[in-house]
Amino acid sequence: MAKNILITGAAGFLGSHLSDRFIKEGFNVIGMDNFITGDHKNIEHLQDHPQFKFIEHDVTEHITIEGDLHYILHFASPASPIDYLKIPIQTLKVGSLGTHNLLGLAKAKKARLLIASTSEVYGDPLVHPQTEDYYGNVNTIGPRGVYDEAKRFQESITMAYHRFHGLETRIVRIFNTYGPRMRLNDGRVIPAFMGQALRGEDLTVFGDGSQTRSFCYVDDQVEGIYRLLFSDYAYPVNIGNPHEISISDFAEEIIKLTNTDQKVIYKDLPVDDPMQRQPDISLAKKLLGWEPKIDRKEGMAITFDYFKNLSEEELYKSEHKDFTKHIRK
Template structure:
């Protein structure tokens, strides 16, 4: 196939590009490098089946030649990134999604939207099934990301119903692995960087809030199954094994052998208290379920971070006092500062 991947130089996008190339597909990677990195795709540049186009999909998306799939992964995805780029996040979820949908329509290609578990907000239904409509604030500090993805889902379904575009929607739950940025503010990368630097592991709240952590190789298998099939979705992709944030911190400390202490700080606004996917639909429609345990995935990820010590060391300052997996409590923000303005 010939596949276009928006956000292809990002954490997930680069892994998707890699797997597509491994199986013989031609790949066009589109990224404006606002959060993606050239290093993530450096190993593919010499491949005759790989092409990189630096472009902002929110502005326009024009590609010559046929396409079989348009996979739309472009978006800031970590709290520091989407608070640093709030208007850009909304733009890529709205105009960027429509540009990608229009391209898929012109090329008679399948369109795959990478949505997120954030559409469920702080859920009152547990575990989260795809028919749950969520508990989301449209005006809260996380809303630029949450609502951009919710709008993208609505737009995708409108193009399917109105123009007959072949679409698929996946909702991605917390995913981790090599190529995460050490300073991106997500809980796994933050804990690993802090542990390797000997800095305190910062937990916001009492650490009893839960997440379900999926290793990147498992997620990419799920994306490929969705990309190759005809399921519309939305389909949850994530690991249903639920862990508290404190348990994750203890795992990271154990695997790294770090003696870093754990510090507790005020819990962020709109930070979900529980997060766990119901993957019944993924199992039945795609034959997919995770294979890699959190422990094994952490070992691979920590090995990657150890091989990038300069980046990990440089992340220490930005992670000091930074919030991740949410935004600072309102009362902790100076009056003249936006959320995450200083340590993003």
Template sequence: MRTVITGGAGFIGSHLCDYLIEKGHQVICIDSLLTGKVENIVHLMGNSQFRFIKHNVSDYIYVDGQVDNVLHFASPASPFDYLEFPIQTLKVGSLGTLNSLGLAKTKKAKFLLASTSEVYGDPQIHPQREDYWGHVNPVGPRGVYDEAKRFAEAMTMAYHRYHHMDTRIVRIFNTYGPRMRVKDGRALPNFICQALRGEDITVFGNGLQTRSFCYVSDLVEGIYRLLLSNEYDPVNIGNPEEITIHQLAKEILALTGSKSRIIFKTLPVDDPKIRQPDISRAKKVLGWEPKIVREEGLRKTLRYFKDTLSSFEKNR
């Protein structure tokens, strides 16, 4: 198998590169490095099964030779990123998806779109099932990401129906693990970095909003099973164990032994109050459910951030 991964130098994309190479794939990683990092894939440089192309997929994509799979993961994914790069986020969701689908169509390859739980917006049903259409503010600041992914899903299904392409859509819920960025903007890496540095831990709102955190290795396994399946409708991949943000902050304080205080700040506009995947479809169709419990995943992630912060501080 020869597989193209757009956004392959990102957090999830780089783990996919590793996983597919272990499965015997030749992997072509395409990334503009807007939010991806060379450090995530440097260990693959020189591997004959791996090739890196620095390119913005919002522009035409050319890849020589056979391609069996195109996995479209290119996009800013954290609020910190898509609020800083709103136009780029909209372009990669629209033009980037169009170009990635075009590559897959030309090569007669299977196409998998990385979508997100953010297509559900601030949901009015709980937990969120794939047949829920969402509650999204298209003109709010988060709309640049939410609507980019909703458009990408619509375009993927249009190519599936009109061009009879073999497509997949994974809706990714909150994921964590090694290779998350120090300055990410999301709650979990922020809490870890603040706790390790002894800084105040900033919880937005009253902290009672919920999230469901899936360890990255579980997510990647689910994506791979989806790729191998015949399921073209969207599939939620995430951990259904729900936790409040305030409780997450307290768990990280306990794991780090930090003396940091928890302080509260104003909740950002349109920040979802609840988030929990219904993974019934993934269980039925893929035989998949997460295996890594949160404490184990947090300990692994904490070790990575300790090493990263130590290196970061030395190089300042």
């Protein structure tokens, strides 16, 4: 009989791709999202699928699921700086109250829970590349702390439930991931650069461009998460692409890929923006037999094809979503 899995943040970028994967693997998927940052169009293709059921709900409120539940993937959270800097309290709540609610649900249903943590738990790292045993360098009271600390607390409470209640839990630390269904102009590097290129604008680099990132294509990320869920390992695991590139060099790659002639302009670096991001994936290789297969050139070409086929309305739409209807007064 098919197993049932709840995926929170199902209308988001990663959540929607995970929904696709688990349906393909024969699971009955219950998608949950309150659309504070998710998008209906990401799951439109699943609305009539017999293995997909959708519940519009805020995970910071009590969660009720009827019937058996075997697995939970907690991917509900703002993930871009534009979002979590605009809705800081909601970001903290989804990492704390939301995670607590889902841990309680997992305990009641005897389900295995995998939480989506992030490389941001490492802050602006003093260790490079970042290994899972590095504790991080995070400014708890800085503007980015609302996201970083929400994820760090999420890891802590998950491990507490694992140790105290014997709950089956998994923790994935996700490094920069990209691909179709990313929201254009959400403040992250790839959609920001591609949106600017498609609109004929100069590409904006913050700082001097020497800071680095490592970009993992979404199919590789989903494969790593899938393998981790069914592993026997409860501690955090880095899933990302270790191929590192400076932001300046990456901007030049985008200009070449999009066949445009924009200039690169430089602006002040945001507070606490990390200077280096590169995962050490030795543990994922050993534990899961996983490493990324899709190189950046191939993945970026697929992603650009997706963005260039967006409507003019989507291309020029403001980067700022209207969050007011989702925020409790």
